[in-house]
Amino acid sequence: MSSLQGVERSALATVRHGLSLTPEFRKGLAGTLLLAVVATLGKVIVPIAVQQTIDTGLQESGPDLAYIRTAVLLCAAAVVITALCAYLMNVRLYKASESSLATLRVRGFRHVHDLSVLTQNAERRGALVSRVTGDVDQISVFMQSGGLMIIIALGQLLVATVLMFVYSWQLALLVWLCFLPLLVALPRFQRWLSGAYTLVRERTGDMLSAVSEAVVGAAVIRAHGSEARTAQRLDVAIEANKAAQARTQKIVATVFPLTEIVAAVAVAGVVLLGVKLGIGGDITVGRLIAFLFLITLFVSPLQIATEVLNEAQNAIAGWRRILGVLDTPPDVVDPGPEGVELPRGPISVSFEDVGFAYPGGVPVLHEVSVRIPPRSRVAVVGETGSGKTTFAKLLTRLMDPASGRVTVDGEDLRTVRFSSLRERIVMVPQDGFLFDGTLAENIRFGRPSATDEEIRLALTELGLADWLEGLPDDLSTRVGQRGESMSAGERQLVALARAYLADPDLLLLDEATSAVDPATEVRLARALEGVTRGRTAVSIAHRLSTAEAADEVLVFDKGRIVQRGPHAELVREPGVYADMHASWVSARSS
Amino acid sequence: MASKVTPAVMRRGLQVLGVAIRTEKAVFAAAVVFSALYGGMTVASAWALGWATENVVEPALKQGEITTGALTFGTALILGVALLKAMGVAGRRFLAGVMQYRMQAHSRRAVTRQYLKLPLAWHHRHPTGQLLSNANADAEAAWAPLAPLPMAVGVIVMLVTAAVAMVITDPILALVGFLIFPAIAVLNLVYQRKLSPLATRAQQLRAEVSEIAHESFDGALVVKTLGRETEETDRFRARANELRDANIAVGRVRGLFDPMLEALPTLGVLAVLLIGAFRLESGAITSGVLVQVAYLFTLLAFPIRALGWVLGELPRAVVGYERIKGVLTATGSMEYGTATLSGTSPARLEVRDLGYSYGDYPVLHDVSLKVEPGRTVALVGPTGSGKSTLTQTFIRLVDPEAGAVLVDEVDLREVAHGGVSDVVALVPQQTFLFDDSVRGNVTLGLPVGDEDVWAALRLAQADGFVSGLPSGLDTMVGERGTTLSGGQRQRVALARALVRRPRLLILDDATSSVDPQVEARILYGLRDAAQASTVIVVAYRMATIALADEVVYLQQGRIADRGSHEELLARCEGYRNLVTAYERQEAEREALGAEEEVSA
Structure with missing residues (x-):
């Protein structure tokens, strides 16, 4: 079941709404249709010429050659003119439809990115892709072949019928x-x-x-x-x-x-x-013969009709699907220019009675209240499903709370402009997704203006200079599709460097080093301690080594914060944390 | 890339068509018979009309005579010819489709069979997308010209018949035909030559637009968390606009040539009328002939374009065919011997001077290793040290470039097809589940009873959550197993290996997503299980390593050291650094804390 909320529309309303989103198509449409009318008139030239030749030119007394010559030349001129109109009509139609569909594609693409992670994740990625590719192509195919054929076929049937009624x-x-x-x-x-x-x-x-x-x-x-x-x-x-x-x-x-x-x-x-x-x-002989030619004009429209009707149906379905994307309101909305701009500098975050439930699911977070002071280093720990990741998604406004509110520097997160928010708060997700390209391009994703030197510096500051040196092509090393030329651990290193280069005031790590080997992880943790000094840092931890280094640990259990405090304190009091720690220590050292 | 109709491409294209004709001889022959019927009857229908004009219409309308015989014959002639023509059309279309779809299916079967045969190293060298399109889009493109091919053959019959008929009825009017129809054919050829590269480019751009969308949506979380939506949209827009321009370029060519191809036969009919009038005056022809020839021109105008369709599809077909051939002729498919690995007790593993590289990038050097039956060996090493590659040679997913892997003294390359996987099971780091039920994913078609499946699930600590699933073993896990969590997927994959009762079990960091406590239960269970086997386990966690009888430490593709955990800890610095990283970190921190307390 799709989570995209297409508005129910009739076929006609779908097309009308689709066209209203793409003004390029309607511009000059009247002219194109006029050309189409003239172009279809070309179809009846032959029957008329045959009829004229037989009836007027071929008399009992012998052919009237002068008349036939004039008639044939006039018809030839008409053929050239109608062909020219057909050419102009085709070009105009292609330009208008392709321009409008390109617009529709880009709008759809942007809208997919504007949808919240909840909506995005509910859809198969392939299905989202086909909405801005295959579905749009289907409309394009229809407009340029089927749609055009319908216009021509109808015109052809119409002029043929009119002429037939004139003859008999x-x-x-x-x-x-x-x-x-x-x-x-x-x-x-x-x-x-x-x-x-x-x-x-x-x-x-x-x-x-x-x-x-x-x-x-x-x-x-x-x-x-x-x-x-x-x-x-x-x-x-x-x-x-x-x-x-x-x-x-x-x-x-x-x-x-x-x-x-x-x-x-x-x-x-x-x-x-x-x-x-x-x-x-x-009836005259010429008219009767002309009829036989006119009948051929009926054949091709009817032969293609089933296919064209089918194409039309596909096109409307395609239109519905792309409109289904555009009709789905983003549930996490950018307040835009009216929104608050956060000044740069250390950041504080407050959760005030925050609750959350996934659509149609049970609550996963209950009345979470916590304040993260500026410059503090916080570790979030808990079993799988305890609400850690939900906490992270709410903090970065990938989702909005169902109840309560999240504030940054006293401002409700919902009122902060996205451009400002994404600059100040950056999350490093567990899966270090890389784009096909070079290492430098991927790290630069965090700050498009960064020079190679800045990228190198960032890697050095993170203690990754050795790793860079070991790569075959330095910064130009290609990472492969989805970063598959690198190991899972290496992808995480790139993702971390990318986020660090973005220079946020709050860095949120969601199990961001879970796939690297212990020695590297420890080295990275030490480097991060250095570079996050002066920033607020929140780490969701898989390995408790992170928690040991934090100023404060938030222990999640069944959607609530059940314990909080520095590691040294928590480990001494009996509870969830002490148990987790004991199990971690035993797994580590047996 | 061959995207133009050049003589070389034409030749190659005709060879490709030849392959299809040889493969589906009977279907093609039948399709050609129907096409010829269609071609002949098209010409006959014009003749029937001419006959009716001369013998029925004119006598009736000019002299007021109707002979019932002529009228009946004329009507029967028109209807009979049409019926035969319709039969020709139906047979031609159906058989053309059958031939095309059969060839597609042949190619798809052959390509996917080859995928299953080619070594994994070959798979690694080719992107997934390419392999998918070899089996799908390329198979489609290669045989696309088969759809219009019988019609084109029919058209040739039609043209020859028409030429003969016209020459017999009136050579002068035939001359007009000899001018017009070759002109249409040439125009068509020019059209396809111009269109083909543009259409190929548009197709290419369509794929690129789709790739960008795929990648961008796959990385949606990164785009969002770094606020890069606008830049991504710009990237997409640039390519979408290129596609728009490419499509418009196609439209310009189509828009120009289609009306020309339509106008040309119309001008031909007009020429026939003009010249025919002179011929009528001189008494060389009758009006029936005039009507017949004019009508024939009208009928021939459209089908003659089928020749162009075949030609237009050829370049794409050649590219598709070559790609498929590239897969089918890829060498390095695994050779199998005849040896069997009999026995029921745990297997002995021996690695001799093994070397392996990915292209120019060597990953394993001179690895030699002996594992006695029933032993558990931990393979430890930093990220990228070659552990996964080494484990893949144990089950012959890849063959070593140098040296050999022996199980129970038999070189794996000597073992008969299917013999290795009967004895050895590997649970990889990245699990892969099929869109099938839990049972299907565990058995993979192996004929085992549900008790065995449950036993394997129990050993993998997966029985608990599986029995809680809505349909138990019959629960479908979805595409790639998306309905299960990472840890659950790993445990199903583990059960899949265990249900085969392997004599050598290899776990390549196979429990990384499983909670430490559950992992410990799995490992203890394995050790105590009745189905004893030799176990190789790749791990970072000290608890896992501790279960091993012996540790092999791998560094930069070489065995740096081996021995018991305690021995390595004492003498191998790299190993010590790796496995005690957390402890040292904590120790440092405590020392630091102590200092701070002292200084405070």
Whole structure:
């Protein structure tokens, strides 16, 4: 179930709302449509030319060559003009639709980042990505092929019908009567096809996850010798996908030729009825022949109709999904320019009766009240699920408390501008996510203006100069996708340097060194003691060595702070902390 | 990158099509028969119309005569031809699809089979995204020209038939056709040549836009905590705008050529009318012929573009095919011997002068090690010292570049396929769970009863939380096991190894996310378990190390020292620094505290 809150809208309202967000599309739309009208008129040139040649040019007395020449030249001129209009229309349509979709994409992207971590985490990342990529592409495909085809096909049907009625209303009715059942059946065909395509999409998704498991889980498969089982799972998924694809082809192959048969029935009908009418003198040879050409104009719009209707449906679904992102209000809102700017300098934080529960879940934090004075070093400890990470997320305003409030330097966190807040308070998360690029680029993420020298200095101050020296390409060492060329511990070192370079007044470490080896961790802890002097530092600790060094330890248990004080005191009083410490010491030294 | 329709690409492309035709001979042959039917009947439908004009419409409207026979025949002719044409279209479309999907499935099966065969080292050299797209997008691209291929063959039949028909009916009007249709074909070729590189670029940019979005959303927490949303949006916008411009460039070419391709046959019909009038005057042709030829031009205008579609898809197909071939011809697939590792008692492990490197970056040198059956050995060393790589050679995830790994005196390379994993089990640092039930994740298809699964879970200290899951063993764990916590995932992965009753068990920091108390229970359980095995454990925690009979200390890819914990503590400085880091830190701090107290 998606946590994105799309507003329920009809298809038309979806398109209208989508277009209202992208003014680029509507600009000059009238001109484009006018060009489209002229371009479609080009479709009836041939039937008219045939009719004129036969009826006026080919008399019993012999062909009127001068008349035919004039008519043909005029028609040729019309062909060139309508082609030119078609060209101009195409270019305008591409420009307008691509510009508007680029805007929509970027808006969607920004909005995803503006959503709170709660909303982001509730969605699969791949699903969020497809909202700003595949879903938008689907709209683009529709606008440039399907949408255009609808306009042209409708225009084609319209001008053909008008001309038919001009030539002979009886035959025109006959032709429509022939095609009517097909028109009526169209929505049904479209439903079949759409169902079949949905199945293909699902099967393709299944196949992709099977392949992805085989690739990502390669080591596990190899280690446990389950190649045969994996191969069998893959085969099932690949076959199911093939079967679903073949099914769509069966539907298309059935529906598509129907139009040919209906057209032939119409042609035969026109010949039969036309001959009857002709004997009565109601229709000329040229007009009758022109009818046969006009019928061909009915074929292609109907042949493509099912596919185009399907594309339209996909486009609207795509539009709904991207609007679903934009419609979801960010639940943690930046107060913007009206917000408070915090002055630089040591920072203090207060939690006042703060409570929190995840949506639809039980409370995980109860009436937490604590004041962290400026320049103090605080360690937060507790079992998994005791509320430590929630505490960190509230302190950095990744989430807002359900009750109570968090203040920094006396200001409610909710009133502080994001730009100011993110500059003053920086968190280093446990998972040191790196972007594909060089080491320097990743550290510079903390402060885009930093020079290589400043980066080097930061690493030296953190005691990581040796580590840097051991890397193959110094600061230009590539970290790989998601930093996968580095070990988990090394990624954490980069993340730490990145945050340190940002030069915050409050540094929050969420088990930020859990994956580095003990010797490095201790070295890092010592360096951090030095560099965080004069700043406020909050560490969520996995290993209790951090707690031993802190000015104050906050012990969390079942969403409450059950103990607080310096390590030396806490370790002496019986309670949660003393137990944790005993277990830590025994694991450390056996 | 081959994105243009050059003669070389064409040749290669036709070879690729040849592969498909050879693989699916019967389907292709049938598709061609239907296509030929479609092509022939398209020309026949114009002829039928011409016949009807001359023998039914004109006599009736000009002379007022209707012969029932001619009328019936004309109607039957039009309907009969249409029916055959429709059959041709249906058969062609269906079979073209079948052929395309079959080839895709062939490629996908072959590629994924090869993934399962190629050594892990090969996997490490190729990004996941690339391997996924080899099996998906490349398989699709390689066989994309198969969809319009039978139609193109049909079109050729159509053109030849039309040419013959026109020459027979009137060579002069045929001449117009010989001018117009090659012109359409050439224009089409120019069109595809211009379009292909632009479309490839747009495709490439689409992938890049998606990559940026993926990376940025994956790193959303970092972006947020450092307040970099605007910079990230700028980065995305720059690429999205490039994609926009690339798509508009495609649009310009399409917008220009599509109307031209449509106008050309229309001009052809007009030429036919003009020249036909002169021919009529001289009595060389009848009006029926004029109608027939004009109608034929109208009918041929669209299908002839199928030739262009095939050509247009060829460059992409060649790229896709070459990529797939690259996977299929990748060497270094693991060779297996015929030896078996029989026996039921704990295995003996021996490592001889082992060396390994990642590219130019050596990670292991001259590692030699003997582990006697039933012993527990701790592998200790700083981050990046080569511990994980070494453990991977024990189960033949990678083959050593130098030296050998022997289990029970047998070189692992001599062991038959599947023989190693029957005896050795590795629990890696990074666990991976399949989107399957808990049971499926533990057994991985191994035919074992639920009691055995529960026994393994119990040993891994996972029985408690698994029995608390909504459907117990049948609970689905979600993609990559996301519904479980890190520690829970590690314990399921451990059970997966234990249920196989390995004679050599390797734990590569496999309990790092498990609480220390639970970890201790697991390790004691393993030691006392009835299913005794030789155990190699990679660890930092002193409590874990203490359970080992022997410690091997690895530093920069070499065994720096080995012996009991106490021995190493006494004589190996690196080891001492690593395992006593916390204690020394505390000691320093206490000393500092004492000083402060003294000075206060």
